[in-house]
Amino acid sequence: AQSVTQLDSQVPVFEEAPVELRCNYSSSVSVYLFWYVQYPNQGLQLLLKYLSGSTLVKGINGFEAEFNKSQTSFHLRKPSVHISDTAEYFCAVSEVVDSSYKLIFGSGTRLLVRP
């Protein structure tokens, strides 16, 4: 079964600083990777996803992620964060289940942006 590890439970950072949120997944023949964001008291929304092709994926709100097959990683980055980026970030991988699939989520990383 697939698994996703987010090593950092919380990442504090000052406004306008760069940030990297780490994600590692268990290896598989083919893999689809996602980053979702959860703002306080809201549901999750997709930031970006890797399906195939270019290993650098750009998403919404200035976020990007790099797929690294050899290191089984899919780290999320932003060059300059805003206060409004304070949220919980979840990395996820698709896992095939019989004739369907499901998302396996990591434990989440809380990004705390300070002024």
Place this chain on the structure above:
Amino acid sequence: DTAVSQTPKYLVTQMGNDKSIKCEQNLGHDTMYWYKQDSKKFLKIMFSYNNKELIINETVPNRFSPKSPDKAHLNLHINSLELGDSAVYFCASSPSDWGPQETQYFGPGTRLLVL
């Protein structure tokens, strides 16, 4: 326009009671899901339905029973509520159930507190 909606938003109830959470999506998607997010923010799938048919049924107590009257609705009924059922329950939808690359769209969540 709300894409995925859930009612109620908050639910406070006593142990042993039976309660239901409703979910509706107006995206025209074929597949709907229920997730449970515990107090540590860990998110895990419970069920998925495709065109009213149960596709994924994770190891969830029998006290939890999903019901899909049509493909736009997926309700969750919980019998004999226990303290450990306290969590945030998210409904989600996606265009189909065979698309591991598909984005899932989440509702705002239902915060259940069992006293």
